[in-house]
Amino acid sequence: MLKVNNIDVFYGNIHALKDISLEVNEGEIVTLIGANGAGKSTLLKTLSGLLKPKHGNIMYLTQQIAGKPAQSIVKSGISHVPEGRRVFSNMSVEENLELGAYLRNDRDGIKKDMDHVYELFPILDERRKQLSGTLSGGEQQMLAMGRALMAQPKLLLMDEPSMGLAPLVVKKIFEIIKMVNSQGTTVLLVEQNANMALSIADRAYVLETGKIVLSGTAKELQESEQVKAAYLGGL
Amino acid sequence: MEWLQQLVNGISLGSIYALIALGYTMVYGIIKLINFAHGDVFMLGAFIGFYAIARWDLGFIPALIISMLLCAIIGVIIERVAYKRLRNATRIAALITAIGVSLLIEYTVIFFRGASPEAYPEVLANKSISILGASISTQSIMILAVTIVLMILLQFIVHKTKIGKAMRAVSHDADAARLMGINVDNTISATFAIGSALAGAAGVIFGIYYTRIDPLMGVLPGLKAFVAAVLGGIGSIPGAMVGGLVLGVVETIVSAIGYSLWRDAAAFVILILILILKPSGIFGKNAREKV
Numbered sequence: 311m312l313k314v315n316n317i318d319v320f321y322g323n324i325h326a327l328k329d330i331s332l333e334v335n336e337g338e339i340v341t342l343i344g345a346n347g348a349g350k351s352t353l354l355k356t357l358s359g360l361l362k363p364k365h366g367n368i369m370y371l372t373q374q375i376a377g378k379p380a381q382s383i384v385k386s387g388i389s390h391v392p393e394g395r396r397v398f399s400n401m402s403v404e405e406n407l408e409l410g411a412y413l414r415n416d417r418d419g420i421k422k423d424m425d426h427v428y429e430l431f432p433i434l435d436e437r438r439k440q441l442s443g444t445l446s447g448g449e450q451q452m453l454a455m456g457r458a459l460m461a462q463p464k465l466l467l468m469d470e471p472s473m474g475l476a477p478l479v480v481k482k483i484f485e486i487i488k489m490v491n492s493q494g495t496t497v498l499l500v501e502q503n504a505n506m507a508l509s510i511a512d513r514a515y516v517l518e519t520g521k522i523v524l525s526g527t528a529k530e531l532q533e534s535e536q537v538k539a540a541y542l543g544g545l
Numbered sequence: 546m547e548w549l550q551q552l553v554n555g556i557s558l559g560s561i562y563a564l565i566a567l568g569y570t571m572v573y574g575i576i577k578l579i580n581f582a583h584g585d586v587f588m589l590g591a592f593i594g595f596y597a598i599a600r601w602d603l604g605f606i607p608a609l610i611i612s613m614l615l616c617a618i619i620g621v622i623i624e625r626v627a628y629k630r631l632r633n634a635t636r637i638a639a640l641i642t643a644i645g646v647s648l649l650i651e652y653t654v655i656f657f658r659g660a661s662p663e664a665y666p667e668v669l670a671n672k673s674i675s676i677l678g679a680s681i682s683t684q685s686i687m688i689l690a691v692t693i694v695l696m697i698l699l700q701f702i703v704h705k706t707k708i709g710k711a712m713r714a715v716s717h718d719a720d721a722a723r724l725m726g727i728n729v730d731n732t733i734s735a736t737f738a739i740g741s742a743l744a745g746a747a748g749v750i751f752g753i754y755y756t757r758i759d760p761l762m763g764v765l766p767g768l769k770a771f772v773a774a775v776l777g778g779i780g781s782i783p784g785a786m787v788g789g790l791v792l793g794v795v796e797t798i799v800s801a802i803g804y805s806l807w808r809d810a811a812a813f814v815i816l817i818l819i820l821i822l823k824p825s826g827i828f829g830k831n832a833r834e835k836v
Contacts (some may be wrong), residue, residue, distance in 0.1 A: 362719055384726035396721035398714050409714050412707070413726040461726065 311336040311496055312357070312465060317376065319349075319356050319367030325362075326352045328433035334465065334498050339491050341507040341528070342392065343541055344517035350500040351393050354467045356497075359383040370465070385413050389463035393500075394472045395454040399443025403434050406442050406453055412461030427456035430486060438496040443473070448479035465496045472503045477503040484510055488493070502540035508532045516541070549679040552794065552799045557685045557754060559793020564747035566769030566777065566785035567699065568620075568740030573717040574780035575736045576632065578639045582623060582646035584767015586741045589650065590616045590748025591665075591758045599667050605668045605753070608689070612749045613742040620741025629730070647767075654760040662759035665829040688750050695746055696786055703782060705743070708735050716780070733768035737774045765809065773815045778826025787827060 312334040317347045319327040327349045334340045344350050355361045359408065368376040398406050407427060411420045428435035431452040442453055451471055458466060464497035468487065472480040475500055480503065484537075488510050491497050491518060501507035508514055516524035516537060524536065531537045565587050572580045589610045597608035629645050633640045671688055673680040674711045703709040714722040719729050750756045751766065775791045777784025792812055799811045819826060 338649065354758060358724060379728075380723040381726040381728050384724065390724045390726060392721060395726075397716050400717050401710075401713060404805070405710060408711055409722075409725045409727075412711065504799055 311371060313369040314353075314357075314496070315369070317356065317363040319352055321352070323506055327356070329366075330517075330520075330522055331366075331412045332515050332522065332525070334496060336464075336496055337491075338512045339487070339497045339499060339510055341501055341511035342517055343501055343504040343507055343531075343537075345540075346502070347516040347519075349520045350467055350517055354390060354392075354469050354498070354500055356387060357383075358466055380433055381413065385436050386461070387464035388467065389458035389461045389465075390467040391454045391458045391469060391471065391527060393473065395447075395450045396452050397442040397450050397457070399441065402439050402442070403442050403453055404438045404444070406457050407460050409435075410457035413461065419462075423460055423462065430459075430489070431456055431521060431544045433470050437492070448475050448483070451475060451479075451483055452486075453542055455483075455490075459490065459495075463495060464493065465498065466490065468497060470500060472501060472506060480506060493512060504537070505543075507541075511529055547679070547801075550681065553679070553681050553685050555794035555797030556790060557596050557688050557791035557793070560689060561747050561751050561754070562766065562770045562773045562790075562792050563624045563786045563789025564692060564695065564743045564750070565766060566789045567696075570779055570782060570785040571712075571736050571740045571775040573698060575712060575733055576628070577636065579645065579771065580740075581640070581643040581738070581767070581771075582627075582650060584617050584763035584770070585647050585650040585742055586620055586623075586753070586763075587744040587748045587767060587770075588654070588758070588760060588763030590621060591752045591762065592654065592663075592743030592748070592760075593757060594749030594752055595663055595743065597668050605687075605749075608668070609746055609749050612745040614745075615740040616745025616748075617732060620737040620744075622739075623653055624734055624737040629733075636830070637830060648807075649794065650773055650836040651760055651763070655772050658760075660729050660760055660790070664758045665758060665791060666836075667756075669753055684754060688754060691750060695743060699743070699782070702739065708732070710738050767807075769812045772812045776819050777828055778829035781826065781828040784826055784828035798830040803835075 314330060314332045316329050316331055317327060317328060330353060336416065342350050342353065350363065358365055359378055362377045366376065366489065367374055370386060371389065406423050411423065414420055433449055434453055434456060442450065445453060471483050479497055484506055487497060487499065499507055499511065511528040514526065514528050514531045515522050524531065524534065556573050565583065568583050572578060576638065578831050593612040594608045595602045597611050623646055626641055628639060631642060653683065669684050672683045674683065703712065711722065711727045712723065712735065714727060715828050717734045717794055769792060770789065773788035774785050776791060777788025792815065796811050800808050
């Protein structure tokens, strides 16, 4: 579904991603683990069109999306839940969800999807009219996910959904990621919490200082000595 | 009922400041630029209205609409030509460019038509009606009515329409807005269009109310509207409305109690005071986000 071929991405002079290739197949949950600064968020930003790769190409379904503007990438079915949620805190929960459906014009469909999001996250339903800046971190994460789902993505990019959240909330968020995936959305999940990520993923890549150093099925990586030592707390 | 009459004068003047201040505040909200050319768009609006009324014999409302439309187009051109390429430049570079655009507009107008002032034709009947002993001109009432309609329209656009929601989203977080599929460049252009249209309307209203217009007329009202925007809290739309009205009323009071020479100074004393006492302005946001 998504095939990244040898991309290089720069932040000014910093070579943030070096010759990265990876693949996401339809229906999968693929996770990308790695330490702070490894380039995980940079990769997602490149996929969603916020950054442009200097070399290499990104094939999504049948089209080349590297360097295309973000709005046409969203339109083609890739939604990005950014790191730190980035909800529009000056707007209500409902307005945030409406913005998620910005490129759609099917009123009935939007209404239906909004009800679906409220079903997935009943707490958002209770807070419909509340300014999203007043929500707790976990609720904001749910809102950011709901907002991304409003675009009816085929591929959902998730950047550190567990960041700054209590373990119970993280568990709930990951359950919902699995549920969304089982309803037909492919997921590319970036995480520092390697344990959680590998527990729900089909396949995984390990990113270190801009390079992919390891890849395999989630099970293989869970058992790999190298991953255990570096990311799973050395158990 | 002298005070009531002064209050009406103050509100009329204040609504002109408010209309200009809205453009400042909206543009600042979305690209963090103090668009010092905004006062000159107001001047162009006054001249467009003048030509529409004096040369093409149009009435007040058609002249107002033409002036708003042309100013909207001019605003978008200014943004596309001068500011767009500076989106990632330092703020001071953009600010200097804005001052350059301002001078360019002023002296281009002088180049083509000279610097002489023009007398605005009387397009609205100027009768006085007596309310509670104060004589209030029908013009002031008309100005107030137009301002209120425009502000309601603006609130509607910003809060209920798709482009308004996009504008608020971009001003809050441009990258997050991109991820929603919002075309940030077009949204910024729309903001300039709306702000400039309001300045155009203010220009026509100013011309009718004060009857004298000239190519440098935008400088002082532009600066004062900027003060109004800061007073209300720059970036805040209700703030610009309230700031404009407060400033207009304060200036009128200063003149009414006999210090008319100090009128212009009053605005800048307010600016200094607000920057010392509450730099975020009346409606300024200090709200911290939860992370």
